[in-house]
Amino acid sequence: MTSLPKLHRFNSTSLEHEWRTFRIAAWLGWQVESNWTVPIVFFIYAILRPISTALILLLMYIVIAGNHRGEYFDYLYISNALYLIVMQSIANMSWTVLEDREHYRMLKYIYTAPVSLFAYLIGRAVARLSIGISTSVLLLTVGALWMGLHLSLLSVQWGWLVTYFALGIPVLLSFGIVIAGLALVITRNGEFMGEIIASMLLLVCSVYFPPDILPVILRKLSLAMPVTYWLEGMRRALAGGLLRYSAAMGGRPISPRLALYSNSDLAMILACFSVVGVTISFFFYRWIEGVAKARGMIDRITGF
Amino acid sequence: MSQSPLAIKTDNVGRIYKKKAAKRVSRASSPDSSRQLVALDGVTLEVEKGELFGLLGPNGAGKTTLIKVLTTLLTPSFGSAEVLGYDVVREPKAIRERINMVSGGETSGYGILTVKENLWMFSQFYGVPTKEAHRRSDELLARLELTGMKDTRVSGLSTGERQRMNFCRGFITDPEVLFLDEPTLGLDVHIARVTREFTREWMRKNPERTVLLTTHYMAEADELCDRIAIIDKGRVLACDTPENLKRMLQAQPVFQIRAGGLSESGIDGIRSTTGVIGLTQEFDLETSHHSLNLILQEESVISDVVGAIGAAGGKLVGLEKHEPTLEDVFVKLVGRSLKEDVTE
Structure with a gap:
C-alpha cells in the first residue's frame, strides 16, 4: 500500500474538516434511521404512529370539549405536531451516544479518529431531525385536511415561521448535546434519560398546558425554558396570529403571559437563548467529555 | 511538541x-x-x-x-x-x-x-x-x-x-x-x-x-x-x-517432564523442591499424563525433581531438556503460565 505524504490528508482547514465530519455523520445517521427495518415497519413507526397519537388527541378533545374545534384545539394540535421535532432533537442525540458505544461498539473508534465528536453528534442528529420535521409537516397536513385544524397556507406567517424555526433549532440541538454529554457519563439506564427529559418538557413547555395554568414553580420553570418561546412563536406563525379561547369564553389569549410578548420579542428571546444555549452546550460538552475520558467511560459497555 | x-x-x-x-x-x-x-x-x-x-x-x-x-x-x-x-x-x-x-x-x-x-x-x-x-x-x-x-x-x-x-x-x-x-x-x-x-x-x-x-x-x-x-x-x-529475553534463562536449564499418577499435592511438592524456579503443568486427558515444564536453578536439581516425583507416587514417562522459550521467560517473571491464565 502506498503511503500518503505525511499529513497530506489533513491539509484542509479545521472548518473544512468539521464540515466533512458533519456530512459523513449525517450520511451515517440517515443510513441508520432509514435502513434499520423493512419499509413497512418504518412506515408504521414514522408515519402511522404519530398519526395515531394525533387521533387519540382529537378523540380526547372531542370527549372533553365536544365537536367544536376552537383555537384551543389548534393550540394543542400544533404543539403536539411540533413537539415531535423537540423530541427528535433532544431525546435522540443521547440515544446516538448509547447506540454507538454499546450496540455498534464504535464510539471508541470514532473518538480516537481525528473528528470532533460535537460535529459528529450534530451530524447524526440531522437525520432524526429531518424525520421529526417531515412527520410534523405530515401531521399538520393531515390535521388541516381531515381533523378540523384551522391551518391555511395563505394565513401562515412564513417570514416568522422561518425566523422562529432557524432560531429554535440551535437551541434544541444544544439541549440534545447537553443530554448526550450526560449519556457519556451515565453507566446504566442512560437510554431512558433523553425520553425522561423530553417528557418533562412536554409538561412544562406549554405543549398542552399554557404556563398560566401551571403551579407557580412549574410556571417559572416554563418561562425559563426556550422551548416554551419556540413553540409559542411557531404556533403563532402557523396559525397566522395569537391563539385565543372562543368568544364564549371571553376570547382572551390561551396564554396571557406569553401574549405579552410581540413576535419580535419572541424572536429576540430565542436569539438570546440560541447564543447562550450553543455556548453553554459547547463548553459543557467539552467538560463532560473530559470527565468521561478521565473515568474511562468512552468505551464502557454497561449492559445496554 | x-x-x-x-x-x-x-x-x-x-x-x-x-x-x-x-x-x-x-x-x-x-x-x-x-x-x-x-x-x-x-x-x-x-x-x-x-x-x-x-x-x-x-x-x-x-x-x-x-x-x-x-x-x-x-x-x-x-x-x-x-x-x-x-x-x-x-x-x-x-x-x-x-x-x-x-x-x-x-x-x-x-x-x-x-x-x-x-x-x-x-x-x-x-x-x-x-x-x-x-x-x-x-x-x-x-x-x-x-x-x-x-x-x-x-x-x-x-x-x-x-x-x-x-x-x-x-x-x-x-x-x-x-x-x-x-x-x-x-x-x-x-x-x-x-x-x-x-x-x-x-x-x-x-x-x-x-x-x-x-x-x-x-x-x-x-x-x-x-x-x-x-x-x-x-x-x-x-x-x-x-x-535477549530468552537469553535471560540461558544459565537456568529448562526441562520438560511427562509423568503419570501425579496428584495436585504431588505437583505442589515438586514445585517446592529447592532449586525449582518455575513450574507449569498441563494434563493430557488421553494418556492421563501430566506434562511439567520446569525452570531450574541448575542442572543438578533435576535429580531432586525426579526423586520428588517418585515420593509423590508418580511415574516418570519422559524427560527432555529444551531451549528456553518466551513462555519459560514469562513463567519465570510472572510466576505462572500465560496458558493457565487464558484457560482461567
Missing part, C-alpha cells in the same frame, strides 16, 4: 480506577486502597519509530489500559505519555490524526452498512480521498479474503469476518502508529497467519511505520515483535528483544 524520534514514550505512567464500595461494607471500615484498582503502575517505555513492539501479559495485566491511554481514550492518573512526541493529555488531536487502533475479539461495526461502506466512512473521517480509499479498501479486503463480502451488510458477517473487517479499518487510514490490541483473538489459524504476514509486510514497505501489539499468544509475539515488554499487574517486568 517536543523533538522526539520516538514513536511512543511513557514515563512512569499510571492509571488507577476507583471502585464503588460494596453496599454492605461501610465506607468508614473500608480502607481507601481497597476501593482502588491499579490498572497501570508506573510504566516507562520507549518505542522507536519503525518498531513492531509487543506487550505480553495475562488478562488484567494493564495492556489494554496502556493502549487506551496512548490512543487518548483514557486519561492517565499519573505520569506522562507521548505518541510521536505529542502529549496524550495536552495534544490528543495531533495524535488522533496519526494513529489508528484495532481491538480483537469484538463485534464492532455499523450493522446496517456494508463492509465497503464501513471502511469508506472511516477513511473519510481521516480525510483520505475517496478514490484512494476505494483502492486501499479493495486491496485490504483481498488480502484478508473478504472481497466476496464487500457488499454484505456487517450484520450479516460472522464474528471472525467482522474482526477481519475491523483489521482492514485499522490499516485503511495508513497510520503512522497502529495499535493492535489482541488482533488475532478468535481468528482461525489461517487468517491469523495472514494478518501477521500482512502486518509485517505493511511495516517493511515504510520503515517509519510503528505497531504496538498486545497479545496472549507467545508464538505470535515471538514471530512478529522486534521487542517485547512483559507486563503483569500494571508493571513492566522485562523489556527486550525476544532473543
Whole structure:
C-alpha cells in the first residue's frame, strides 16, 4: 500500500474538516434511521404512529370539549405536531451516544479518529431531525385536511415561521448535546434519560398546558425554558396570529403571559437563548467529555 | 511538541480506577486502597519509530489500559505519555490524526452498512480521498479474503469476518502508529497467519511505520515483535528483544517432564523442591499424563525433581531438556503460565 505524504490528508482547514465530519455523520445517521427495518415497519413507526397519537388527541378533545374545534384545539394540535421535532432533537442525540458505544461498539473508534465528536453528534442528529420535521409537516397536513385544524397556507406567517424555526433549532440541538454529554457519563439506564427529559418538557413547555395554568414553580420553570418561546412563536406563525379561547369564553389569549410578548420579542428571546444555549452546550460538552475520558467511560459497555 | 524520534514514550505512567464500595461494607471500615484498582503502575517505555513492539501479559495485566491511554481514550492518573512526541493529555488531536487502533475479539461495526461502506466512512473521517480509499479498501479486503463480502451488510458477517473487517479499518487510514490490541483473538489459524504476514509486510514497505501489539499468544509475539515488554499487574517486568529475553534463562536449564499418577499435592511438592524456579503443568486427558515444564536453578536439581516425583507416587514417562522459550521467560517473571491464565 502506498503511503500518503505525511499529513497530506489533513491539509484542509479545521472548518473544512468539521464540515466533512458533519456530512459523513449525517450520511451515517440517515443510513441508520432509514435502513434499520423493512419499509413497512418504518412506515408504521414514522408515519402511522404519530398519526395515531394525533387521533387519540382529537378523540380526547372531542370527549372533553365536544365537536367544536376552537383555537384551543389548534393550540394543542400544533404543539403536539411540533413537539415531535423537540423530541427528535433532544431525546435522540443521547440515544446516538448509547447506540454507538454499546450496540455498534464504535464510539471508541470514532473518538480516537481525528473528528470532533460535537460535529459528529450534530451530524447524526440531522437525520432524526429531518424525520421529526417531515412527520410534523405530515401531521399538520393531515390535521388541516381531515381533523378540523384551522391551518391555511395563505394565513401562515412564513417570514416568522422561518425566523422562529432557524432560531429554535440551535437551541434544541444544544439541549440534545447537553443530554448526550450526560449519556457519556451515565453507566446504566442512560437510554431512558433523553425520553425522561423530553417528557418533562412536554409538561412544562406549554405543549398542552399554557404556563398560566401551571403551579407557580412549574410556571417559572416554563418561562425559563426556550422551548416554551419556540413553540409559542411557531404556533403563532402557523396559525397566522395569537391563539385565543372562543368568544364564549371571553376570547382572551390561551396564554396571557406569553401574549405579552410581540413576535419580535419572541424572536429576540430565542436569539438570546440560541447564543447562550450553543455556548453553554459547547463548553459543557467539552467538560463532560473530559470527565468521561478521565473515568474511562468512552468505551464502557454497561449492559445496554 | 517536543523533538522526539520516538514513536511512543511513557514515563512512569499510571492509571488507577476507583471502585464503588460494596453496599454492605461501610465506607468508614473500608480502607481507601481497597476501593482502588491499579490498572497501570508506573510504566516507562520507549518505542522507536519503525518498531513492531509487543506487550505480553495475562488478562488484567494493564495492556489494554496502556493502549487506551496512548490512543487518548483514557486519561492517565499519573505520569506522562507521548505518541510521536505529542502529549496524550495536552495534544490528543495531533495524535488522533496519526494513529489508528484495532481491538480483537469484538463485534464492532455499523450493522446496517456494508463492509465497503464501513471502511469508506472511516477513511473519510481521516480525510483520505475517496478514490484512494476505494483502492486501499479493495486491496485490504483481498488480502484478508473478504472481497466476496464487500457488499454484505456487517450484520450479516460472522464474528471472525467482522474482526477481519475491523483489521482492514485499522490499516485503511495508513497510520503512522497502529495499535493492535489482541488482533488475532478468535481468528482461525489461517487468517491469523495472514494478518501477521500482512502486518509485517505493511511495516517493511515504510520503515517509519510503528505497531504496538498486545497479545496472549507467545508464538505470535515471538514471530512478529522486534521487542517485547512483559507486563503483569500494571508493571513492566522485562523489556527486550525476544532473543535477549530468552537469553535471560540461558544459565537456568529448562526441562520438560511427562509423568503419570501425579496428584495436585504431588505437583505442589515438586514445585517446592529447592532449586525449582518455575513450574507449569498441563494434563493430557488421553494418556492421563501430566506434562511439567520446569525452570531450574541448575542442572543438578533435576535429580531432586525426579526423586520428588517418585515420593509423590508418580511415574516418570519422559524427560527432555529444551531451549528456553518466551513462555519459560514469562513463567519465570510472572510466576505462572500465560496458558493457565487464558484457560482461567
